[in-house]
Amino acid sequence: MADASSQIARTVPTRRPSRFKEFWRYFSENRGAVIGFWVFLAVFLVAVFADLLAPYDPAAQFRQHALQPPFWQSGGTWEFPLGTDALGRDMLSRLIHGARFSFFVGVVVVVVAATGGILIGLIAGFAPKWLDTIIMRLMDIILAFPSLLLALALVAILGPSLLNAMIAIALVLQPHYVRLTRASVINERTKDYVISAQVAGAGLPRLMFKTVLPNCLAPIIVQAALSFSTAILDAAALGFLGMGAQPPTPEWGTMLADAREFVLRAWWVITLPGLAILVTVLSINLMGDGLRDALDPKLKRS
Incomplete structure:
Protein backbone atom coordinates (compact mmCIF):
# COMPACT_ATOMS: atom_id res chain seq x y z
CA MET A 1 0.00 0.00 0.00
CA ALA A 2 2.85 2.35 0.90
CA ASP A 3 4.61 1.48 -2.37
CA ALA A 4 1.46 2.26 -4.33
CA SER A 5 0.98 5.64 -2.68
CA SER A 6 4.63 6.56 -3.19
CA GLN A 7 4.33 5.52 -6.85
CA ILE A 8 1.28 7.80 -7.24
CA ALA A 9 3.12 10.66 -5.54
CA ARG A 10 6.01 10.26 -7.97
CA THR A 11 3.71 10.27 -11.00
CA VAL A 12 1.80 13.42 -9.94
CA PRO A 13 3.55 16.37 -11.61
CA THR A 14 4.79 19.09 -9.31
CA ARG A 15 3.39 22.51 -10.00
CA ARG A 16 5.99 24.90 -11.33
CA PRO A 17 6.11 28.26 -9.52
CA SER A 18 4.86 31.27 -11.46
CA ARG A 19 7.33 33.38 -13.38
CA PHE A 20 6.92 36.26 -10.96
CA LYS A 21 7.62 34.04 -7.93
CA GLU A 22 10.66 32.57 -9.65
CA PHE A 23 11.89 36.04 -10.60
CA TRP A 24 11.37 37.37 -7.07
CA ARG A 25 13.19 34.38 -5.56
CA TYR A 26 16.34 35.10 -7.58
CA PHE A 27 15.96 38.87 -7.20
CA SER A 28 15.55 38.70 -3.42
CA GLU A 29 18.79 36.73 -3.06
CA ASN A 30 20.57 40.03 -3.68
CA ARG A 31 19.91 42.04 -0.51
CA GLY A 32 21.31 45.20 -2.00
CA ALA A 33 18.85 44.91 -4.88
CA VAL A 34 15.92 44.50 -2.48
CA ILE A 35 17.00 47.57 -0.49
CA GLY A 36 17.42 49.50 -3.73
CA PHE A 37 13.95 48.43 -4.85
CA TRP A 38 12.26 49.66 -1.68
CA VAL A 39 14.17 52.96 -1.76
CA PHE A 40 13.28 53.37 -5.44
CA LEU A 41 9.62 52.64 -4.65
CA ALA A 42 9.64 55.18 -1.81
CA VAL A 43 11.12 57.90 -4.04
CA PHE A 44 8.62 57.00 -6.77
CA TRP A 72 18.33 70.36 14.04
CA GLN A 73 20.74 73.26 13.63
CA SER A 74 20.78 76.44 15.70
CA GLY A 75 18.31 78.90 14.21
CA GLY A 76 16.24 76.23 12.45
CA THR A 77 12.53 75.60 13.02
CA TRP A 78 9.98 72.91 12.21
CA GLU A 79 8.23 75.42 9.95
CA PHE A 80 10.96 74.64 7.37
CA PRO A 81 12.32 71.21 8.44
CA LEU A 82 15.16 71.12 5.89
CA GLY A 83 15.77 74.84 5.80
CA THR A 84 15.36 77.33 2.98
CA ASP A 85 17.43 78.54 0.04
CA ALA A 86 18.73 82.02 -0.77
CA LEU A 87 15.26 83.17 -1.92
CA GLY A 88 13.48 81.75 1.12
CA ARG A 89 12.02 78.75 -0.73
CA ASP A 90 11.36 75.62 1.33
CA MET A 91 14.03 73.00 0.63
CA LEU A 92 11.79 70.05 1.54
CA SER A 93 9.09 71.11 -0.92
CA ARG A 94 11.64 71.65 -3.68
CA LEU A 95 13.31 68.28 -3.07
CA ILE A 96 9.95 66.48 -3.15
CA HIS A 97 8.93 68.14 -6.42
CA GLY A 98 12.44 67.58 -7.76
CA ALA A 99 11.84 63.83 -7.44
CA ARG A 100 8.90 64.21 -9.81
CA PHE A 101 11.04 65.97 -12.43
CA SER A 102 13.82 63.40 -12.10
CA PHE A 103 11.44 60.47 -12.57
CA PHE A 104 9.77 62.23 -15.47
CA VAL A 105 13.14 62.69 -17.15
CA GLY A 106 14.11 59.05 -16.50
CA VAL A 107 10.87 57.62 -17.87
CA VAL A 108 10.79 59.79 -21.01
CA VAL A 109 14.47 59.23 -21.81
CA VAL A 110 14.28 55.45 -21.33
CA VAL A 111 11.08 55.10 -23.38
CA VAL A 112 12.41 57.21 -26.27
CA ALA A 113 15.90 55.69 -26.27
CA ALA A 114 14.68 52.10 -25.86
CA THR A 115 11.95 52.37 -28.51
CA GLY A 116 14.27 53.83 -31.14
CA GLY A 117 17.22 51.65 -30.16
CA ILE A 118 15.24 48.40 -30.19
CA LEU A 119 13.71 49.19 -33.58
CA ILE A 120 17.07 50.07 -35.16
CA GLY A 121 18.72 47.06 -33.49
CA LEU A 122 16.08 44.71 -34.89
CA ILE A 123 16.56 46.17 -38.36
CA ALA A 124 20.34 45.81 -38.07
CA GLY A 125 20.03 42.22 -36.86
CA PHE A 126 17.87 41.16 -39.84
CA ALA A 127 19.31 43.55 -42.46
CA PRO A 128 21.80 42.67 -45.21
CA LYS A 129 25.44 42.97 -44.27
CA TRP A 130 25.98 46.34 -45.99
CA LEU A 131 23.05 47.99 -44.19
CA ASP A 132 24.06 46.41 -40.88
CA THR A 133 27.59 47.80 -41.34
CA ILE A 134 26.32 51.33 -42.04
CA ILE A 135 24.02 51.32 -38.99
CA MET A 136 26.67 50.01 -36.62
CA ARG A 137 29.34 52.43 -37.86
CA LEU A 138 26.95 55.32 -37.20
CA MET A 139 26.38 54.00 -33.69
CA ASP A 140 30.15 53.68 -33.19
CA ILE A 141 30.61 57.32 -34.21
CA ILE A 142 28.05 58.44 -31.61
CA LEU A 143 29.68 56.26 -28.93
CA ALA A 144 33.10 57.71 -29.76
CA PHE A 145 32.06 61.05 -28.21
CA PRO A 146 31.88 61.49 -24.43
CA SER A 147 28.17 61.13 -23.65
CA LEU A 148 27.80 64.26 -21.53
CA LEU A 149 29.80 66.37 -23.98
CA LEU A 150 27.65 65.20 -26.88
CA ALA A 151 24.46 65.86 -24.92
CA LEU A 152 25.76 69.32 -24.04
CA ALA A 153 26.48 70.06 -27.71
CA LEU A 154 23.00 68.90 -28.76
CA VAL A 155 21.32 71.03 -26.09
CA ALA A 156 23.42 74.02 -27.17
CA ILE A 157 22.08 73.54 -30.72
CA LEU A 158 18.45 72.93 -29.68
CA GLY A 159 18.39 75.51 -26.89
CA PRO A 160 18.54 75.11 -23.09
CA SER A 161 15.36 73.55 -21.69
CA LEU A 162 14.31 70.38 -19.89
CA LEU A 163 12.61 69.01 -23.03
CA ASN A 164 15.68 69.52 -25.20
CA ALA A 165 17.86 68.00 -22.48
CA MET A 166 15.69 64.86 -22.48
CA ILE A 167 15.88 64.62 -26.29
CA ALA A 168 19.67 64.98 -26.22
CA ILE A 169 20.14 62.38 -23.48
CA ALA A 170 17.83 59.92 -25.28
CA LEU A 171 19.83 60.28 -28.51
CA VAL A 172 23.10 59.73 -26.63
CA LEU A 173 21.81 56.58 -24.88
CA GLN A 174 20.18 55.08 -27.97
CA PRO A 175 23.31 53.36 -29.43
CA HIS A 176 23.58 51.16 -26.31
CA TYR A 177 20.13 49.70 -27.04
CA VAL A 178 20.99 49.29 -30.73
CA ARG A 179 24.13 47.29 -30.02
CA LEU A 180 22.49 45.19 -27.31
CA THR A 181 19.40 44.40 -29.40
CA ARG A 182 21.41 43.58 -32.50
CA ALA A 183 23.70 41.20 -30.59
CA SER A 184 20.70 39.44 -29.02
CA VAL A 185 18.92 39.16 -32.37
CA ILE A 186 21.97 37.66 -34.11
CA ASN A 187 22.28 35.15 -31.25
CA GLU A 188 18.60 34.17 -31.46
CA ARG A 189 18.33 33.98 -35.27
CA THR A 190 20.23 30.70 -35.49
CA LYS A 191 18.06 28.88 -32.94
CA ASP A 192 15.59 26.16 -33.88
CA TYR A 193 12.40 28.01 -32.96
CA VAL A 194 13.29 30.88 -35.32
CA ILE A 195 14.14 28.52 -38.16
CA SER A 196 10.87 26.67 -37.56
CA ALA A 197 8.93 29.93 -37.74
CA GLN A 198 10.67 30.79 -41.01
CA VAL A 199 9.84 27.36 -42.46
CA ALA A 200 6.22 27.81 -41.34
CA GLY A 201 6.05 30.96 -43.46
CA ALA A 202 6.23 33.68 -40.82
CA GLY A 203 6.70 37.11 -42.36
CA LEU A 204 9.61 39.36 -41.43
CA PRO A 205 7.60 41.70 -39.12
CA ARG A 206 6.13 38.73 -37.23
CA LEU A 207 9.55 37.10 -37.04
CA MET A 208 11.10 40.29 -35.67
CA PHE A 209 8.50 41.45 -33.17
CA LYS A 210 6.66 38.29 -32.08
CA THR A 211 9.23 35.52 -32.43
CA VAL A 212 12.66 37.02 -31.70
CA LEU A 213 12.09 40.22 -29.72
CA PRO A 214 10.35 38.64 -26.66
CA ASN A 215 13.40 36.43 -26.16
CA CYS A 216 15.75 39.44 -26.26
CA LEU A 217 14.00 41.48 -23.57
CA ALA A 218 15.93 40.31 -20.49
CA PRO A 219 19.19 42.21 -21.19
CA ILE A 220 17.20 45.17 -22.55
CA ILE A 221 15.27 45.46 -19.26
CA VAL A 222 18.54 45.52 -17.32
CA GLN A 223 19.91 48.17 -19.69
CA ALA A 224 16.74 50.22 -19.21
CA ALA A 225 17.18 50.21 -15.42
CA LEU A 226 20.78 51.38 -15.72
CA SER A 227 19.84 53.97 -18.35
CA PHE A 228 17.24 55.37 -15.94
CA SER A 229 19.95 56.30 -13.45
CA THR A 230 22.21 57.61 -16.23
CA ALA A 231 19.38 59.84 -17.47
CA ILE A 232 18.84 61.31 -14.01
CA LEU A 233 22.57 61.99 -13.63
CA ASP A 234 22.93 63.55 -17.08
CA ALA A 235 19.82 65.70 -16.60
CA ALA A 236 21.21 66.91 -13.27
CA ALA A 237 24.59 67.63 -14.88
CA LEU A 238 22.97 69.62 -17.71
CA GLY A 239 20.83 71.48 -15.18
CA PHE A 240 23.94 72.27 -13.14
CA LEU A 241 25.60 73.69 -16.26
CA GLY A 242 22.53 75.79 -17.03
CA MET A 243 21.59 73.80 -20.14
CA GLY A 244 18.77 71.71 -18.68
CA ALA A 245 15.79 72.73 -16.59
CA GLN A 246 15.68 76.48 -16.09
CA PRO A 247 14.95 78.35 -12.81
CA PRO A 248 12.65 78.37 -10.91
CA THR A 249 12.04 74.70 -11.85
CA PRO A 250 12.80 72.59 -8.73
CA GLU A 251 15.06 70.12 -10.54
CA TRP A 252 17.90 68.71 -8.46
CA GLY A 253 20.68 69.72 -10.86
CA THR A 254 19.29 73.24 -11.16
CA MET A 255 19.09 73.44 -7.36
CA LEU A 256 22.78 72.55 -7.17
CA ALA A 257 23.63 75.26 -9.69
CA ASP A 258 21.69 77.88 -7.74
CA ALA A 259 23.45 76.88 -4.50
CA ARG A 260 27.07 77.04 -5.70
CA GLU A 261 27.83 80.46 -4.21
CA PHE A 262 26.40 79.46 -0.81
CA VAL A 263 28.37 76.26 -0.35
CA LEU A 264 30.35 77.70 2.61
CA ARG A 265 27.58 79.80 4.16
CA ALA A 266 24.66 77.37 3.87
CA TRP A 267 25.79 73.77 3.42
CA TRP A 268 22.24 72.37 3.25
CA VAL A 269 21.26 74.12 0.01
CA ILE A 270 23.87 72.13 -1.95
CA THR A 271 24.23 68.99 0.19
CA LEU A 272 20.55 67.98 0.23
CA PRO A 273 19.99 67.97 -3.56
CA GLY A 274 23.28 66.10 -3.97
CA LEU A 275 22.19 63.48 -1.44
CA ALA A 276 18.84 63.13 -3.24
CA ILE A 277 20.63 62.41 -6.52
CA LEU A 278 23.06 60.01 -4.81
CA VAL A 279 20.36 57.97 -3.03
CA THR A 280 18.11 57.74 -6.09
CA VAL A 281 20.85 56.75 -8.54
CA LEU A 282 22.41 54.28 -6.09
CA SER A 283 19.05 52.58 -5.47
CA ILE A 284 18.43 52.24 -9.22
CA ASN A 285 21.91 50.80 -9.83
CA LEU A 286 21.47 48.28 -7.00
CA MET A 287 18.11 47.30 -8.42
CA GLY A 288 19.67 46.94 -11.86
CA ASP A 289 22.21 44.46 -10.47
CA GLY A 290 19.36 42.43 -8.99
CA LEU A 291 17.49 42.46 -12.30
CA ARG A 292 20.60 41.21 -14.07
CA ASP A 293 20.98 38.36 -11.57
CA ALA A 294 17.29 37.41 -11.83
CA LEU A 295 16.90 37.66 -15.62
CA ASP A 296 20.23 36.21 -16.81
CA PRO A 297 19.93 32.40 -16.80
CA LYS A 298 23.71 32.04 -16.68
CA LEU A 299 23.80 33.74 -13.26
CA LYS A 300 20.94 31.74 -11.72
CA ARG A 301 21.88 29.17 -9.13
CA SER A 302 19.84 26.02 -8.79
Whole structure:
Protein backbone atom coordinates (compact mmCIF):
# COMPACT_ATOMS: atom_id res chain seq x y z
CA MET A 1 0.00 0.00 0.00
CA ALA A 2 2.85 2.35 0.90
CA ASP A 3 4.61 1.48 -2.37
CA ALA A 4 1.46 2.26 -4.33
CA SER A 5 0.98 5.64 -2.68
CA SER A 6 4.63 6.56 -3.19
CA GLN A 7 4.33 5.52 -6.85
CA ILE A 8 1.28 7.80 -7.24
CA ALA A 9 3.12 10.66 -5.54
CA ARG A 10 6.01 10.26 -7.97
CA THR A 11 3.71 10.27 -11.00
CA VAL A 12 1.80 13.42 -9.94
CA PRO A 13 3.55 16.37 -11.61
CA THR A 14 4.79 19.09 -9.31
CA ARG A 15 3.39 22.51 -10.00
CA ARG A 16 5.99 24.90 -11.33
CA PRO A 17 6.11 28.26 -9.52
CA SER A 18 4.86 31.27 -11.46
CA ARG A 19 7.33 33.38 -13.38
CA PHE A 20 6.92 36.26 -10.96
CA LYS A 21 7.62 34.04 -7.93
CA GLU A 22 10.66 32.57 -9.65
CA PHE A 23 11.89 36.04 -10.60
CA TRP A 24 11.37 37.37 -7.07
CA ARG A 25 13.19 34.38 -5.56
CA TYR A 26 16.34 35.10 -7.58
CA PHE A 27 15.96 38.87 -7.20
CA SER A 28 15.55 38.70 -3.42
CA GLU A 29 18.79 36.73 -3.06
CA ASN A 30 20.57 40.03 -3.68
CA ARG A 31 19.91 42.04 -0.51
CA GLY A 32 21.31 45.20 -2.00
CA ALA A 33 18.85 44.91 -4.88
CA VAL A 34 15.92 44.50 -2.48
CA ILE A 35 17.00 47.57 -0.49
CA GLY A 36 17.42 49.50 -3.73
CA PHE A 37 13.95 48.43 -4.85
CA TRP A 38 12.26 49.66 -1.68
CA VAL A 39 14.17 52.96 -1.76
CA PHE A 40 13.28 53.37 -5.44
CA LEU A 41 9.62 52.64 -4.65
CA ALA A 42 9.64 55.18 -1.81
CA VAL A 43 11.12 57.90 -4.04
CA PHE A 44 8.62 57.00 -6.77
CA LEU A 45 5.69 57.38 -4.36
CA VAL A 46 7.09 60.71 -3.19
CA ALA A 47 7.23 61.84 -6.82
CA VAL A 48 3.66 60.70 -7.53
CA PHE A 49 2.17 62.32 -4.43
CA ALA A 50 4.42 65.39 -4.41
CA ASP A 51 1.49 67.82 -4.36
CA LEU A 52 0.12 66.16 -1.21
CA LEU A 53 3.43 65.68 0.60
CA ALA A 54 5.08 69.05 -0.04
CA PRO A 55 4.18 71.55 2.72
CA TYR A 56 4.59 74.58 0.39
CA ASP A 57 4.57 75.47 -3.25
CA PRO A 58 8.14 74.85 -4.49
CA ALA A 59 8.32 78.34 -6.00
CA ALA A 60 6.84 80.17 -2.96
CA GLN A 61 9.33 82.64 -1.48
CA PHE A 62 9.57 83.54 2.20
CA ARG A 63 12.18 86.29 2.02
CA GLN A 64 12.22 86.85 5.77
CA HIS A 65 13.41 83.22 6.20
CA ALA A 66 16.13 83.21 3.51
CA LEU A 67 18.93 80.69 4.15
CA GLN A 68 17.30 79.40 7.31
CA PRO A 69 19.07 76.22 8.50
CA PRO A 70 17.39 72.83 9.06
CA PHE A 71 15.47 72.20 12.28
CA TRP A 72 18.33 70.36 14.04
CA GLN A 73 20.74 73.26 13.63
CA SER A 74 20.78 76.44 15.70
CA GLY A 75 18.31 78.90 14.21
CA GLY A 76 16.24 76.23 12.45
CA THR A 77 12.53 75.60 13.02
CA TRP A 78 9.98 72.91 12.21
CA GLU A 79 8.23 75.42 9.95
CA PHE A 80 10.96 74.64 7.37
CA PRO A 81 12.32 71.21 8.44
CA LEU A 82 15.16 71.12 5.89
CA GLY A 83 15.77 74.84 5.80
CA THR A 84 15.36 77.33 2.98
CA ASP A 85 17.43 78.54 0.04
CA ALA A 86 18.73 82.02 -0.77
CA LEU A 87 15.26 83.17 -1.92
CA GLY A 88 13.48 81.75 1.12
CA ARG A 89 12.02 78.75 -0.73
CA ASP A 90 11.36 75.62 1.33
CA MET A 91 14.03 73.00 0.63
CA LEU A 92 11.79 70.05 1.54
CA SER A 93 9.09 71.11 -0.92
CA ARG A 94 11.64 71.65 -3.68
CA LEU A 95 13.31 68.28 -3.07
CA ILE A 96 9.95 66.48 -3.15
CA HIS A 97 8.93 68.14 -6.42
CA GLY A 98 12.44 67.58 -7.76
CA ALA A 99 11.84 63.83 -7.44
CA ARG A 100 8.90 64.21 -9.81
CA PHE A 101 11.04 65.97 -12.43
CA SER A 102 13.82 63.40 -12.10
CA PHE A 103 11.44 60.47 -12.57
CA PHE A 104 9.77 62.23 -15.47
CA VAL A 105 13.14 62.69 -17.15
CA GLY A 106 14.11 59.05 -16.50
CA VAL A 107 10.87 57.62 -17.87
CA VAL A 108 10.79 59.79 -21.01
CA VAL A 109 14.47 59.23 -21.81
CA VAL A 110 14.28 55.45 -21.33
CA VAL A 111 11.08 55.10 -23.38
CA VAL A 112 12.41 57.21 -26.27
CA ALA A 113 15.90 55.69 -26.27
CA ALA A 114 14.68 52.10 -25.86
CA THR A 115 11.95 52.37 -28.51
CA GLY A 116 14.27 53.83 -31.14
CA GLY A 117 17.22 51.65 -30.16
CA ILE A 118 15.24 48.40 -30.19
CA LEU A 119 13.71 49.19 -33.58
CA ILE A 120 17.07 50.07 -35.16
CA GLY A 121 18.72 47.06 -33.49
CA LEU A 122 16.08 44.71 -34.89
CA ILE A 123 16.56 46.17 -38.36
CA ALA A 124 20.34 45.81 -38.07
CA GLY A 125 20.03 42.22 -36.86
CA PHE A 126 17.87 41.16 -39.84
CA ALA A 127 19.31 43.55 -42.46
CA PRO A 128 21.80 42.67 -45.21
CA LYS A 129 25.44 42.97 -44.27
CA TRP A 130 25.98 46.34 -45.99
CA LEU A 131 23.05 47.99 -44.19
CA ASP A 132 24.06 46.41 -40.88
CA THR A 133 27.59 47.80 -41.34
CA ILE A 134 26.32 51.33 -42.04
CA ILE A 135 24.02 51.32 -38.99
CA MET A 136 26.67 50.01 -36.62
CA ARG A 137 29.34 52.43 -37.86
CA LEU A 138 26.95 55.32 -37.20
CA MET A 139 26.38 54.00 -33.69
CA ASP A 140 30.15 53.68 -33.19
CA ILE A 141 30.61 57.32 -34.21
CA ILE A 142 28.05 58.44 -31.61
CA LEU A 143 29.68 56.26 -28.93
CA ALA A 144 33.10 57.71 -29.76
CA PHE A 145 32.06 61.05 -28.21
CA PRO A 146 31.88 61.49 -24.43
CA SER A 147 28.17 61.13 -23.65
CA LEU A 148 27.80 64.26 -21.53
CA LEU A 149 29.80 66.37 -23.98
CA LEU A 150 27.65 65.20 -26.88
CA ALA A 151 24.46 65.86 -24.92
CA LEU A 152 25.76 69.32 -24.04
CA ALA A 153 26.48 70.06 -27.71
CA LEU A 154 23.00 68.90 -28.76
CA VAL A 155 21.32 71.03 -26.09
CA ALA A 156 23.42 74.02 -27.17
CA ILE A 157 22.08 73.54 -30.72
CA LEU A 158 18.45 72.93 -29.68
CA GLY A 159 18.39 75.51 -26.89
CA PRO A 160 18.54 75.11 -23.09
CA SER A 161 15.36 73.55 -21.69
CA LEU A 162 14.31 70.38 -19.89
CA LEU A 163 12.61 69.01 -23.03
CA ASN A 164 15.68 69.52 -25.20
CA ALA A 165 17.86 68.00 -22.48
CA MET A 166 15.69 64.86 -22.48
CA ILE A 167 15.88 64.62 -26.29
CA ALA A 168 19.67 64.98 -26.22
CA ILE A 169 20.14 62.38 -23.48
CA ALA A 170 17.83 59.92 -25.28
CA LEU A 171 19.83 60.28 -28.51
CA VAL A 172 23.10 59.73 -26.63
CA LEU A 173 21.81 56.58 -24.88
CA GLN A 174 20.18 55.08 -27.97
CA PRO A 175 23.31 53.36 -29.43
CA HIS A 176 23.58 51.16 -26.31
CA TYR A 177 20.13 49.70 -27.04
CA VAL A 178 20.99 49.29 -30.73
CA ARG A 179 24.13 47.29 -30.02
CA LEU A 180 22.49 45.19 -27.31
CA THR A 181 19.40 44.40 -29.40
CA ARG A 182 21.41 43.58 -32.50
CA ALA A 183 23.70 41.20 -30.59
CA SER A 184 20.70 39.44 -29.02
CA VAL A 185 18.92 39.16 -32.37
CA ILE A 186 21.97 37.66 -34.11
CA ASN A 187 22.28 35.15 -31.25
CA GLU A 188 18.60 34.17 -31.46
CA ARG A 189 18.33 33.98 -35.27
CA THR A 190 20.23 30.70 -35.49
CA LYS A 191 18.06 28.88 -32.94
CA ASP A 192 15.59 26.16 -33.88
CA TYR A 193 12.40 28.01 -32.96
CA VAL A 194 13.29 30.88 -35.32
CA ILE A 195 14.14 28.52 -38.16
CA SER A 196 10.87 26.67 -37.56
CA ALA A 197 8.93 29.93 -37.74
CA GLN A 198 10.67 30.79 -41.01
CA VAL A 199 9.84 27.36 -42.46
CA ALA A 200 6.22 27.81 -41.34
CA GLY A 201 6.05 30.96 -43.46
CA ALA A 202 6.23 33.68 -40.82
CA GLY A 203 6.70 37.11 -42.36
CA LEU A 204 9.61 39.36 -41.43
CA PRO A 205 7.60 41.70 -39.12
CA ARG A 206 6.13 38.73 -37.23
CA LEU A 207 9.55 37.10 -37.04
CA MET A 208 11.10 40.29 -35.67
CA PHE A 209 8.50 41.45 -33.17
CA LYS A 210 6.66 38.29 -32.08
CA THR A 211 9.23 35.52 -32.43
CA VAL A 212 12.66 37.02 -31.70
CA LEU A 213 12.09 40.22 -29.72
CA PRO A 214 10.35 38.64 -26.66
CA ASN A 215 13.40 36.43 -26.16
CA CYS A 216 15.75 39.44 -26.26
CA LEU A 217 14.00 41.48 -23.57
CA ALA A 218 15.93 40.31 -20.49
CA PRO A 219 19.19 42.21 -21.19
CA ILE A 220 17.20 45.17 -22.55
CA ILE A 221 15.27 45.46 -19.26
CA VAL A 222 18.54 45.52 -17.32
CA GLN A 223 19.91 48.17 -19.69
CA ALA A 224 16.74 50.22 -19.21
CA ALA A 225 17.18 50.21 -15.42
CA LEU A 226 20.78 51.38 -15.72
CA SER A 227 19.84 53.97 -18.35
CA PHE A 228 17.24 55.37 -15.94
CA SER A 229 19.95 56.30 -13.45
CA THR A 230 22.21 57.61 -16.23
CA ALA A 231 19.38 59.84 -17.47
CA ILE A 232 18.84 61.31 -14.01
CA LEU A 233 22.57 61.99 -13.63
CA ASP A 234 22.93 63.55 -17.08
CA ALA A 235 19.82 65.70 -16.60
CA ALA A 236 21.21 66.91 -13.27
CA ALA A 237 24.59 67.63 -14.88
CA LEU A 238 22.97 69.62 -17.71
CA GLY A 239 20.83 71.48 -15.18
CA PHE A 240 23.94 72.27 -13.14
CA LEU A 241 25.60 73.69 -16.26
CA GLY A 242 22.53 75.79 -17.03
CA MET A 243 21.59 73.80 -20.14
CA GLY A 244 18.77 71.71 -18.68
CA ALA A 245 15.79 72.73 -16.59
CA GLN A 246 15.68 76.48 -16.09
CA PRO A 247 14.95 78.35 -12.81
CA PRO A 248 12.65 78.37 -10.91
CA THR A 249 12.04 74.70 -11.85
CA PRO A 250 12.80 72.59 -8.73
CA GLU A 251 15.06 70.12 -10.54
CA TRP A 252 17.90 68.71 -8.46
CA GLY A 253 20.68 69.72 -10.86
CA THR A 254 19.29 73.24 -11.16
CA MET A 255 19.09 73.44 -7.36
CA LEU A 256 22.78 72.55 -7.17
CA ALA A 257 23.63 75.26 -9.69
CA ASP A 258 21.69 77.88 -7.74
CA ALA A 259 23.45 76.88 -4.50
CA ARG A 260 27.07 77.04 -5.70
CA GLU A 261 27.83 80.46 -4.21
CA PHE A 262 26.40 79.46 -0.81
CA VAL A 263 28.37 76.26 -0.35
CA LEU A 264 30.35 77.70 2.61
CA ARG A 265 27.58 79.80 4.16
CA ALA A 266 24.66 77.37 3.87
CA TRP A 267 25.79 73.77 3.42
CA TRP A 268 22.24 72.37 3.25
CA VAL A 269 21.26 74.12 0.01
CA ILE A 270 23.87 72.13 -1.95
CA THR A 271 24.23 68.99 0.19
CA LEU A 272 20.55 67.98 0.23
CA PRO A 273 19.99 67.97 -3.56
CA GLY A 274 23.28 66.10 -3.97
CA LEU A 275 22.19 63.48 -1.44
CA ALA A 276 18.84 63.13 -3.24
CA ILE A 277 20.63 62.41 -6.52
CA LEU A 278 23.06 60.01 -4.81
CA VAL A 279 20.36 57.97 -3.03
CA THR A 280 18.11 57.74 -6.09
CA VAL A 281 20.85 56.75 -8.54
CA LEU A 282 22.41 54.28 -6.09
CA SER A 283 19.05 52.58 -5.47
CA ILE A 284 18.43 52.24 -9.22
CA ASN A 285 21.91 50.80 -9.83
CA LEU A 286 21.47 48.28 -7.00
CA MET A 287 18.11 47.30 -8.42
CA GLY A 288 19.67 46.94 -11.86
CA ASP A 289 22.21 44.46 -10.47
CA GLY A 290 19.36 42.43 -8.99
CA LEU A 291 17.49 42.46 -12.30
CA ARG A 292 20.60 41.21 -14.07
CA ASP A 293 20.98 38.36 -11.57
CA ALA A 294 17.29 37.41 -11.83
CA LEU A 295 16.90 37.66 -15.62
CA ASP A 296 20.23 36.21 -16.81
CA PRO A 297 19.93 32.40 -16.80
CA LYS A 298 23.71 32.04 -16.68
CA LEU A 299 23.80 33.74 -13.26
CA LYS A 300 20.94 31.74 -11.72
CA ARG A 301 21.88 29.17 -9.13
CA SER A 302 19.84 26.02 -8.79
